[in-house]
Amino acid sequence: MPTGKIILLATCYAAATLSYHPTTASPLSSQLYSPNISTSSSVNVIGLVNNTPAAKDISGIHLLLENNVDSSTPKNPVILLSKPRTYKDSKSACTLLGENLAPSNTPGLQHLLNTTPVAANEVKNFSRYWINNDSERNSTCTVFDRKSGRTLELSCSTKLPSLCTNSLARTQVGANNDKSKQIKVKTPRAGTWQDYRDQNQFRFLGIPYAESPTGKLRFQKPMRLNQRKYGGSNKVNDATKYGFVCTQLPLGLKLTKEQWNFFLGANQSEDCLHLNVFTPSLKDSRSKGLPVMVYIHGGGYFAFASSTPIYEPGNLVSRGGVVVVSFNYRMSVLGLFENTPVIPRSKAPGNLATRDQIAALHWVRDNIAAFGGDPKQVTIFGQSAGGWSMRGLLSAPTAFGLYKNVISQSDPIGIPLSNPKFAGTISDLTMQNLGCKSSDLACAQSKTTDEITKAQLKGLDVFMRRPENSWVQTAAIFRPSVDKSLIPADFAELVRVGKYNKKVNILWGSTRDEAGAFVPQVLPNMIPLANEDAEIARRIANNRTRGFIRSPHYKTNVSDPDTVRDTFGSAMTDYYWTCPIQVMSRGVTVQKSRVYTYIMDHGRGSDAAFEKGLVGYCTGRVCHGDDNIPTFGSGDALPGVEQTGDDARFSRQVIDRFTTFAKTGNPNPSNKKAANSNLDAAFQNPDVMNVWWPKYDERSNPVFLFNVPNSTVVRDADGAKCEWTAKNIEFDYQLHGPTGNFVPVFP
Incomplete structure (x- = not known):
């Protein structure tokens, strides 16, 4: 398989991380199709160039x-x-x-x-x-x-x-990129960093934002950097290559080490708390900075990294006129370890993934002005588990002052946050498989990364076989935890009482066929309508889908040979995404927050390069993960892969809407001309200017439908089926919330 197709594999794997488990097989045994990926390339690794100019000496480079x-x-x-x-x-x-x-x-x-x-x-x-x-x-x-x-x-x-x-081409992953045109930037609190530029952006890669969480710092809060390591009047630090990516769990994907490195963009290590800054402008000290968009990657809190090819942000940075920051954060047990009360929070605080995210946002606040960004105009955004991270940050009061806007993409918002008992059980099983006593944190800190990985895989297999966890999907194992300290309650509870971050502007939504990405994991083959009940019950414990399929809103079609899977996918899309987003939108609107909702009716993800699994089923659908490439405009981030026609047109629309929202808290460009004659690309885009996106109101339930050639606004299209679902099925955050309390359906 050509290296250019790895971008599509990445999208497929993103989708595969949220899967149901057959009750007749190991929950972790299903494997995603893994082709033979060529990873050969001649990437330029020139390192630092001597006599590189400093940005402050040239004073304003755009x-x-x-x-x-x-x-x-x-x-x-x-x-x-x-x-x-x-x-x-x-x-x-x-x-x-x-x-x-x-x-x-x-x-x-x-x-x-x-x-x-x-x-x-x-x-x-x-x-x-x-x-x-x-x-x-x-x-x-x-x-x-x-x-x-x-x-x-x-x-x-x-x-x-x-x-x-500007004689340079756009950076492409795995290509022989010219890194010789470099520049130095001195930050207020993080030292001097030297990067390279390309056609679209200055690329500052692999900058640490906290101390390495290894040894005695494993399972601890991210520690503020010792500035002496990177400071000093003459010390210049290398920002020309990505830092280590955080340790991955190989759930559902078998790759060689070389393939993993290409897939992720860098080697794995626990020493992974690094961030990247992509900016089109190094402002002078007198100029106002550009809006900043901080991206938090998805992957079920156990996979992916900021350097994964689908997140290549050059087109987003350049067209949108924004500074993009991406970063790595600890995942799986390494990022969500807690084992109270046997290990007190003073020794292992828990919620390390969210704490890492907050630490990165602190770094942005302190240093981003040096890279041309405005620390007072920060938007956080993320997809899948990255969208879940938005929910965690909206729930954590210590993060409230660090961002102004939120874009949450494809967060399965019907699934609640975790709780100490749930997270603690996974951590304790890991301790047991390490041969450590439940209270012996030092023992766990002394083990190798490989030992930690193997121990938690064994523990997860036991955990997912327990009947009380039959409702849990693979990507819902690791979640931010309601610890009563960093996160005081589940997001649904906080919405009900108005104690989430009400001051920020929110834009959230999903793709049209989110669950289609996971249908083949549960139902790999077509099911005859006569076998519907038996086949689904055999694969899904505590089967709630019978209620959906027999409802007036999810009727099977006898003329469609794949009607069972189609109906199942439609119901699950509504259950985990469409309807809970509607519920939460009503809730935050009651609390006077400004919120905009969307569904993406076009996307780009997997294609016919894959011969089974997601690809065949998702052809013609807009599945989970198909919004990543349009968001970044990364469809041509690899040699041999292009982005043209409707794909480019759709990406322009998404980028223009999202960056406009990052600048103003509103996805609509102002009808008033700017004070100067310089207008954003959104003003030149008829697909944006011809359709007004209204903010959400609970009476008409407006949803913006992203599409080509014409996006539209639909009103209350899903109201009846979502109200039926809420009354007859109940969402996971109601049934399995961290506190066990029933949350009113419509706050």
């Missing part, structure tokens, strides 16, 4: 291109240096960056300068810019006038901003 996220169209990138200089000094500044002044025939300069979201404030103060000298005179030099779109001659001693070439 990477501009008109990015329609379509692989087939030219981008014509340029670099804007916003500090006014003479022609000679401007030429020297371009040379420091390894570039020349831009030629006068650079296509689209006028439109680019008048519509850039990257440097709108910098551009509005000047109408003329130094470009490559077309004249042979010594006293006059060539400028470009953005208002007229023409060139003219001015005295070379005039001080103006300048436009340089």
